[in-house]
Amino acid sequence: MSDNQIGIIGLAVMGANLARNFASRNIKTAVYNRTFQRTEELINNHGNEFLNGYEKIEDFVNSLAKPRKIILMVKAGAAIDQVIEELKPFLSEGDYVIDGGNSFYEDTEKRVKKCKEYGLNFIGMGISGGEEGALKGPSLMPGITKEDWPKFENILDQIAAKDFQGQACVTPLGYGGVGHYVKMVHNGIEYAIMQMIAEIYDYHRKVKGLDAGQIAEIFEKINQSENQSFLSEITVQVLRRKDIESGKFLVDLILDRASQKGTGGWTSIEAIKNGIPTTTIMEATMSRSLSFLKNERNNFSKIIGRTFNDDEASVDWNQIYRFGSSIAFIQGFELLKEASKEHNWDLDFVEVCRIWQGGCIIRTKMLIELQEMFKKGQKWVELIQNNLEEVKKFILSSTQNEIALPAFSAAYNYFLSMTDKDHPANLIQGLRDYFGAHTFERIDKEGIFHENWLNE
Ligand SMILES: NC(=O)c1ccc[n+]([C@@H]2O[C@H](COP(=O)([O-])OP(=O)(O)OC[C@H]3O[C@@H](n4cnc5c(N)ncnc54)[C@H](OP(=O)(O)O)[C@@H]3O)[C@@H](O)[C@H]2O)c1
Numbered sequence: 001m002s003d004n005q006i007g008i009i010g011l012a013v014m015g016a017n018l019a020r021n022f023a024s025r026n027i028k029t030a031v032y033n034r035t036f037q038r039t040e041e042l043i044n045n046h047g048n049e050f051l052n053g054y055e056k057i058e059d060f061v062n063s064l065a066k067p068r069k070i071i072l073m074v075k076a077g078a079a080i081d082q083v084i085e086e087l088k089p090f091l092s093e094g095d096y097v098i099d100g101g102n103s104f105y106e107d108t109e110k111r112v113k114k115c116k117e118y119g120l121n122f123i124g125m126g127i128s129g130g131e132e133g134a135l136k137g138p139s140l141m142p143g144i145t146k147e148d149w150p151k152f153e154n155i156l157d158q159i160a161a162k163d164f165q166g167q168a169c170v171t172p173l174g175y176g177g178v179g180h181y182v183k184m185v186h187n188g189i190e191y192a193i194m195q196m197i198a199e200i201y202d203y204h205r206k207v208k209g210l211d212a213g214q215i216a217e218i219f220e221k222i223n224q225s226e227n228q229s230f231l232s233e234i235t236v237q238v239l240r241r242k243d244i245e246s247g248k249f250l251v252d253l254i255l256d257r258a259s260q261k262g263t264g265g266w267t268s269i270e271a272i273k274n275g276i277p278t279t280t281i282m283e284a285t286m287s288r289s290l291s292f293l294k295n296e297r298n299n300f301s302k303i304i305g306r307t308f309n310d311d312e313a314s315v316d317w318n319q320i321y322r323f324g325s326s327i328a329f330i331q332g333f334e335l336l337k338e339a340s341k342e343h344n345w346d347l348d349f350v351e352v353c354r355i356w357q358g359g360c361i362i363r364t365k366m367l368i369e370l371q372e373m374f375k376k377g378q379k380w381v382e383l384i385q386n387n388l389e390e391v392k393k394f395i396l397s398s399t400q401n402e403i404a405l406p407a408f409s410a411a412y413n414y415f416l417s418m419t420d421k422d423h424p425a426n427l428i429q430g431l432r433d434y435f436g437a438h439t440f441e442r443i444d445k446e447g448i449f450h451e452n453w454l455n456e
Contacts, residue, residue: 004030004052004063006155007070009083010101011038014127015073017134018100018159023051025158032060034074061090067151068095071125076101084115084122093119096151098142100127102263105177105184108143112176121148124176126183128360129161137161139360140170141186143179148172161359164368169358171351178345181270182352185332188267188281190231190361191260192328195284195407197235200317203394206308207401212239212249218317227322229364258288267335274338277417278331279410280324287406306402313397315390320408322366323387327411329362329370330380349374381419388415 054060108124115122126141264285353371
């Protein structure tokens with residue numbers, strides 16, 4: 001019987017949970033994994049009339065209703081191409097292959113073209129929410145066109161998280177690599193906000209001498225405000241967790257080297273390529289690289305010692321968090337705007353704000369205000385101009401105490417730069433013209449000029 005409505009290939013954490021999510025909504029789901037043992041485990045534990053496992057890829061494909069819809073949840077990269085090739089002999093014209101992993105959008109665009117040659121539809125879909133989100137409701141960012149949307153709307157609406165109005169956190173974003181691009185920028189914003197959270201924590205443990213449990217209270221207050229977010233909520237949980245063996249706060253026992261899988265770097269490279277200053281995301285990405293220089297940091301810290309003095313600075317952490325997170329979002333949106341223009345995606349930013357309101361890692365109440373900002377055509381500086389004084393106090397106190405604030409400093413400098421009509425770039429142009437005859441424009445005359453600087 002070919003009556004499974006959706007097929008999932010790849011049953012590691014994300015795929016297995018997504019399959020269970022579909023099945024729990026009474027959507028008949030077929031599952032397949034390269035290593036059959038994973039399929040067996042899933043079916044043994046959760047199999048029912050809505051969740052069916054297959055050992056052979058051919059049987060899996062044949063069990064699906066046409067046009068077939070197959071979501072790939074395999075390791076990003078070469079595995080996607082391998083699975084497409086394995087599937088190809090059994091698929092029919094018009095079938096859909098959807099990549100739900102963290103693929104690079106340019107790879108997705110290539111795959112869309114290649115699959116088109118095979119008569120297949122390839123869709124790149126960003127999925128955020130991790131294990132829990134996949135099971136209970138993720139935020140879905142599909143590169144699906146409005147024409148194809150009716151074929152997916154019903155099933156994707158059912159499995160997605162809900163926004164603050166109770167609508168499904170999924171929308172047809174468009175064609176090609178757009179879904180994976182939006183997911184990439186989502187992850188870039190996630191890097192920036194996590195770094196800012198870490199900087200608030202670092203300041204409090206060093207300058208204020210608070211323990212992890214006490215620092216958790218600061219984030220608890222943020223969670224009771226209009227700036228509540230998933231990341232600040234889980235910060236409270238992580239800070240409060242005690243190690244069973246030692247009874248100490250677990251966070252104090254975790255080695256300070258933060259890994260990355262690449263999406264922060266991709267976002268930064270895209271920003272550089274497009275000339276969009278996503279400085280908070282870049283600093284957050286570089287901070288993870290810096291964290292890996294543990295030996296060097298150990299050695300240099302023996303030469304340059306630190307003492308921290310509480311300078312009595314008292315700041316409103318809610319305002320600090322709001323300022324930093326807002327700038328991270330704004331920089332991400334600026335990159336999305338540029339990419340949308342370049343690729344003719346015609347991205348709807350009100351919708352992007354909406355589908356990030358539930359299920360995903362960067363979900364926050366602040367997205368309601370950002371959504372309103374796009375609806376009303378408000379200027380982003382208006383959202384955070386009243387927070388500047390508090391941020392200044394934080395930056396000053398950290399500077400006096402010699403504490404690095406890469407992401408917050410980047411946010412602060414971005415705000416100052418973006419609200420300053422006179423930049424010193426005129427001097428840079430003068431220097432460039434001096435050594436390289438790169439020419440310059442003038443403010444008092446039209447045209448392109450070159451000065452013979454060596455003539456007195
Ligand atoms: N983990 C998260 O929180 C999260 C969140 C959002 C998005 N994602 C993305 O979602 C995707 C899946 O993530 P994951 O953590 O569940 O799994 P993963 O560790 O990225 O990948 C493991 C899965 O890929 C399969 N696989 C690897 N190479 C293959 C190949 N050449 N042919 C066929 N299958 C192959 C594995 O099959 P075997 O069992 O046979 O080895 C297994 O099912 C990734 O792109 C990931 O970046 C993950």
